[in-house]
Amino acid sequence: MVPIVARKVPLVDLGDGTALLTDRYELTMLQAALRSGTAGRRAIFEVFARHLPAGRRYGVVAGIGRLLDAIEAFRFDAAELEFLTSNDIVDEPTAHWLEEYRFSGNVWGYAEGDCYFPDSPILVVEGTFGEAVLLETLALSILNHDCAIASAASRMVQAAQGRPLIEMGSRRTHERAAVAAARAAYIAGFTTTSNLEAGRRHGVPTAGxxxxxxxxxxxxxxxxxxxxxxxxxxxxxxxxxxxxxxxxxxxxxxxxxxxxxxxxxxxxxxxxxxxxxxxxxxxxxxxxxxxxxxxxxxxxxxxxxxxxxxDGYGVGTSLVTGSGAPTASLVYKLVARSDGPEPGAPMRPVAKRSTGKPSRGGRKTAVRRVDGHGVAYAETVSTGQLVPGPRDRLLQVPLVRDGKVIGREALREARERHARAVAELPTTAIQLSRGEPAIPTEFINGGPRP
CATH class of the missing domain: 3.20.20.70 (Aldolase class I)
Structure with missing residues (x-):
């Protein structure tokens, strides 16, 4: 199959906003927090997976670029506000607040294409509670889908042992999900896609x-x-x-x-x-x-x-459904908040104690520990400032600063990063048999550790 590389076009389509790609309870929480005076408290949310799909040895971060585009387009226009008020979803004071909504906080995350493990803090969102909570559904919708597809695609790439793969699952999923799936598969190492919109929008090579x-x-x-x-x-x-x-x-x-x-x-x-x-x-x-x-x-x-x-494989249904794991089971949890709206108010850790669904309080940083042979042996997560060793990698990078996207990158960079990240893992990572994550996640509470 001869690949056809499409002309690159802007990744952001501002014709449609993303503000209503959310769950109603985000807005009901916002309205109640505005009334109680707590919506302006500083808050930190984190995205992580409590576990990997059964038998998987690692996950793949994908969708970061799409999420940054979506955050930029997260605005409430007049028609959307009319829908919300006329259907008694929000009251007038909340609608006025939403009319001026612009995310002005900070976001850090694992770079797209990198690998993650249970409890890896792959996204950290900091802002007021009001502006950060509104991004929960949007972030999880994008990241759960794209990480699931990329994780399945990476296993297929490893199984192919260097032989090329074409993504051809457009007829087996939602028309927009097909575009995102092609993008995620390309990050994980697929050679081409049959989907022309993925070629136009994201520059993924096409074939057919x-x-x-x-x-x-x-x-x-x-x-x-x-x-x-x-x-x-x-x-x-x-x-x-x-x-x-x-x-x-x-x-x-x-x-x-x-x-x-x-x-x-x-x-x-x-x-x-x-x-x-x-x-x-x-x-x-x-x-x-x-x-x-x-x-x-x-x-x-x-x-x-x-x-x-x-000499090559074409994969459709299994790829776009995550090969049995159509979601990455990521969650978006509040891990710290201030006692008041003042910028300098101290932050306190908060955590759930729910049976079977506990969380760990405090803003996390993460380091991939690498030995003298260049092989990763642990994922260290801490509520303090980690000090990486000479071969270790700090995993979170700045993505949004004071509301401005700063972490956008070319898709080829994420693709190259993924190849390096998998090569860094122990050989057990590419086994298809059931087993534990390729490296353990270790937690350190507070304080620097070299």
Missing amino acids: TSAHSFTLLHDGERHAFEAQLASLGHGTTLLVDTYDVERAVRTAVELAGPSLGAVRIDSGDLGVMARRVRDQLDALGARDTRIVVTGDLDEFGIAALAATPV
């Missing part, structure tokens, strides 16, 4: 050739192949399992010769078929023609094909 309907449209397989080769050239990928695979491969090579780019197999026992097709291609002189397989693949199916002559 034809489906079975194209072959069925023509009077015969030969006519379909001739039409595709005439349009796309001999480097294209021909779908060979509409009728009889052996006959289709023979026809494809007769028409394109040894310069045929690839053939795609979408059904049957993919391992057995790939071996047969490879032998046939080699016997016909098409030794450089690649074999691409598709058809309900996940990381386990990809790993099972490791010893077969497959």
Whole structure:
């Protein structure tokens, strides 16, 4: 498949705001806090996962760039305020407050593409309670989806062992989720996507050739192949399992010769078929023609094909549904707040004591501990200021300062970071068998630690 790199366009579409992409209770809390005089108290919220999906060894941070765009567009316009007041969702004083809403606080987070573990403080939001609580649903909606997709995609990339993967799940999810999924998969190492909006909006390389309907449209397989080769050239990928695979491969090579780019197999026992097709291609002189397989693949199916002559994979349903874990189970919890609205008022830690859902109070910082061989061995989280060792990495970076986005970066940087982050983990991280997180999370309460 020949990738087509789309022209890059601005990532932010200001035609639609993001203010109502939230739950009603965010606004009811705001209204009550305004009435009690506590909405102006300084507050710190953190996003973290209490655990990884069963059997996963690490998670992948994705969606940070999309979240920054969404925070920038978080405004309440006249029509939205009319909806809120006319439906008795908020009262007039709250509507007036919302009319002037601009997030003016600070946000720190793990850089996009990095790995995370249970209780990693992957996002820290600081502002007044009123302005920070409104971002809860928006942040979780974006990060839970994108982190889940990227985490599944990363496992698939590792299972592929360097062979390219194309994301092709647009028809298996919501049309907007498909765009976000393609972006997250690319960060995690997928080579291309079939989704054109992901190419236009995010600059993800796109690829695609034809489906079975194209072959069925023509009077015969030969006519379909001739039409595709005439349009796309001999480097294209021909779908060979509409009728009889052996006959289709023979026809494809007769028409394109040894310069045929690839053939795609979408059904049957993919391992057995790939071996047969490879032998046939080699016997016909098409030794450089690649074999691409598709058809309900996940990381386990990809790993099972490791010893077969497959050159690339197309993944759809499993990718866009997180391969069984469609959410990263991230939560957004208040961990500290002041006693008054004054800027210099001291902050006190707060925490839930709910059975099964406790939280840890205090604003956290995190360091990835790395040994002399360049291998990570722990995630250290502290309510104090951590002092990293010479090989350790501070994990949180500034994303928003005084309401202004400062952490935006090119998608390729997140993609490169992810490759480095996975390479830094112990070898157990890429095992697909069930097991504990690749590195433990250790907590330190207060005080610096070298």
